[in-house]
Amino acid sequence: MGERQHEDPDLVTASHHDMLSSVLGSKEEAVSSIVYNYKHGFSGFAAMLTESKAHQIAESAYLLRPLKQKIERLYLNLSCDFMRERERERIHNVFKLPEVISVNRSRSVPLHTTRSWDYLGLGYEKPQSTGLLRRGNFGDGIIIGVVDSGRRIWPESRSFDDHGYGPVPSRWKGTCVDDSDISVDYRSPRDFQGHGTHTASTAAGSFVGNASFHGLGAGVARGGAPSARLAIYKACWAIGGCPDAAVLKAIDDAIHDGVDILSLSLSELLHPIFASIHAVAKGITVIFAGGNDGPVPQTISNDLPWVITVAASTIDRSFPTDIILGNGRTLVGQSMCYASSDPGYKELVPFGSCSVVPQYLTQLADKIVLCFDAAGETSLLLAGLTQAGARGAIIARFPRSLLPDCSGIACVLVDYDVGGQIANYAKVENASGRIPVVRVSPASNIVGNQVMSPRVAAFSSRGPSIYYPDLVKPDITAPGVDILAAVRDGYQFMSGTSMACPHVSGIAALLKVVHPHWSPAAIKSALVTTAHTANAYGFPIEAEGVPRKLADPFDFGGGHIDPNKAADPGLIYDKTPLTVWRTVTNVGDTDSIYRAMVESPPGVNTVVEPSLLLFNASTTTHTFAVTFTPLMMVQGDFNFGSLTWFDDGKHAVRIPIAVRVIIHDFISDTS
Template sequence: MGLLQSSSSSSRVAWVLLLLLLCFCELPFRAHGGGSRKLYIAYLGHVKHDDPNDVVASHHDLLTTLLQSKEESLASVVYNYKHGFSGFAAMLTTEQAKELAEFPEVISVQPSKRHTPTTTRSWDFLGLNHQMMGSDMLHGSNSGGEDVIIGVIDTGIWPESRSFNDAGYGPVPSRWKGKCQVGHDWGSTNCSRKIIGARFYSAGVPDQFLETDSLSPRDHNGHGTHCASTAAGSAVEAASFHGLAKGVARGGATRARIAVYKSFWGLGFGNTATVLAAIDDAIHDGVDVLSMSFGVDENSFGVLHAVQKGITVVYAGGNEGPRPQTVRNGAPWAITVAASKIDRSFPTMITLGSKQQIVGQSLYYRGKNSSKSSSGFKVLVVPVSCDMEILNGTDVKGQILFCTMQPGDQDVFQQSSQYVRDGGGSGVIFAQYTTDLSFTALDVCKGIACVLVDLDIGKKIASYMDDASSSPMVKIEPARTITGKETLAPKVAMFSSRGPSPDYPAIIKPDIAAPGVNILAAKENSYAILSGTSMAAPHVAGVVALLKALHPNWSSAAIKSAIVTTAHTTDEHGMPLLAGGLPR
């Protein structure tokens, strides 16, 4: 989603195979003169014409000179960037791209790369009560980010969610120059005084990804809706995920406006070309903040131009921790966000056949139609390995699987959960170094219990199984919600990418950490708990909106400085903040 690890709707295995088969950046296209074509981004710097049409004409003149054909020039262009900066995305051969890079007015030509997009308690934890929105840091501001416009570049939005209710809002700010782009399942009435604009970018996206989505700003993935409601969702009473994390779901800037730029499709396909088109339009439309929960490996010149226009850009830092030098989005002019835990956990009682009770963590719930037999003791199965090649063929029907994982091994988590679900099993208990793992496989775990325990508890389970005189048995109770100082928080999540930046090693990155573990926010007409730096970035975007409302003349640098220099460096017990890591 989540960096779309946080909201994949199918197993990671299927997702990876799909990407290997369909990655657009490697699809060959035959050019008229021979040779395969790929999508390239040509960057020409600042806009040199007042009229966007003149900018577009200059792009085609340049390409006509290169391709020796006006018709081929028009056919090759996928996007023109003409508002915040000058450039274009076009289908070119490798030789054509090299020739184009030699033109004096061209700054760079690079292949378009693939990108993937990376609450009740969290805002209370940050000290922003929804009834008294101010905090000491914000000097008592209670505007809720009134009329600040947050642009969300993501998988779209679900406008019917209660989190986007526009009751009590005044007219759309007169400075807004955006539009409501209609589509297959999106009409002009889907925009509102809350969602004031919506666009989508499907050009250059393979049909295979579009077929699982709709040609509109509507979010059939869930990632974009979750992020938008975290940043600027209206307050919704009694929201929960099947009774877990129950409370008031809201964004940080509850009165801010939302502008949607759908640049990611299906399970999360996006590329440089679609993202740059969204940034270019966002600059033109007049957004104040850009929330971008996805990872890029190269510096985006579009972000630089957005910041130069006074837009504060907030990026997710990536979910590839705890290894060093894995942080994404290291541009010094943007705010890069790490993910941290909050003081909420979901303890799950496990009872062994010996009557010994131990506690794990899960989001397990029993549906309304669950039978009484689903709540009793089940046979506990321990395969030689939970690797799919070895696990395949193991009978798990009606049983609970016990697996030991390496830290952060999402493949085992996803694959074995799917195997148990497909095989009619009741659940999986995962033992690993830490229970600090994002619950990213909720769809895989529907109908079964996916419980995490640490290695010490895992040893107790293994010891019980060794001593059991007959078939080992186990019973798993539904999870509960616990908040308060019993949970060590804040703490940087193990999955959160670490610095220093591989591109800018002298620049400290990430800039800030924000709640990103098990965050409740909107997904379609309901609410979901997701994790990732994707969830952390919109928390910061919401704070930026509050600061913009309070200090409209502050520059992006001033806002970034205010956030970074006032951040806490100790936990609730006054101890230095910790970060989840691998065992030594």
């Protein structure tokens, strides 16, 4: 994935053909072997080659790289699964090509599986002077590229109704692919899975009244930038996942087409995330989902410095559900049970772990079971209960926000205390010769400050980065739990950093309207430095896990996104090649004075020089240094602090600090 040596895309493609012709023996075979040509944003191609040929290309690239001063950088993404064994020897010729820097086998990456916008302060009623939604003109004129499983483009998806929109921006160079259905998936931007539909409508869906999931979460559904244009790039399929060759092609096309924002709710990317640097170099803000492998540390995905990596957190909405025992006592859990799923009173059958599927499943038909979930794995049991004809499941586990997928049966979550009370009721009833019964009522909606939020979701991947430990990742957290958005047949709740990512994409689109000349780094800086680390009551944001803890920068980066503050951050950090010295640009009042306030990480002395920044009409940027000195020569873990620049009270420009003291020639504590 390198710079193009030709401005003409046809010449770039011709160079790919010439290269492969020298290996495969003919131009016709070279043309037929290429799956994708990357010719707009960078140079490279994906080709169907044998493993031996791929090995030959890579070996040559490694040996010849020091000898070349100027190389046409090519990215070859090779799929070897469908090639005959007798062709393997042909790979060796490709390895000998000096134009090749790297050769990689094509992989597939997984998809990262509405109150949220009002919760973020982007309500429709906000005045233009203070609300980013109106200041940003609803995202009008901005093009958001979404790389995902596609989008349902037929008229039934009201979230994509473009009635009343003006002309397409003149800078748009792309074309729309005609829709053509095939049996399992759609060879077009049409979405078979629903994941891409959900993420696209979250970023820029139109206003849709009376949207709900069977009455839950009812209200107006919309995207963060409802007047922005959507360019959908389908790189994920029902069979085969998201091949990185297809993701690369989507990024390359998006660069050519003229998108302003690129939103990728995908994880475990390797080669495509490096290709994203070409998009950023063209002024495109690139936003990635951080992954759903939390709360384990060092699980963060898509962690390069030039992209925005997003964690997932909760919003101020919950779905309390009454659990009515046969003795008349009512307890409360959380569920997405709706009226038609109410099974009435049914026999209660308690047993142990939710991760163990009992052998007597067939005896659970028309009953409600109670189990205790310590491992976080309930999918096999729930699938078995549904197949067996059970009517419901009560799952007791350590408190967390994510509700399980219980399609087909009434399913409710409770904490261990409530689970123990239900189990004790069943024990007393059985000891008395009575059959314990229970009813799971339909859920209700609660919205507002009585729901403690935000909390970083347990599933949200955590830092630090394995590959780039000097970076604080993720960069920011955004709503990603129980998000209501469009799917194939209406509206549905989904959770994941996939849902958090398009929230940031929609906000970035609004910022691009208000500040059209901001670079991707400036947009990222505004989002990170204005994020908040406390909830509505002023308490520190928590991170879910076992047990819960106070969130730190490896959970949520700079904190929880605050769109309206990001529109007026005061100072912005633009990217520089240095890491110790940093440069800030004044985007606030012309005559401003900022003072540094440091919350030093424990065990470290932090000095900022200069600690006072004076801006005026002729001085709009300042450079400062931050020096860290350990107070104890002790091998340590990461500790956290922050640096905040304050002006006269209007702005507080905060960045997180993560420091680890490392003593050279000392065995590191890696436990």
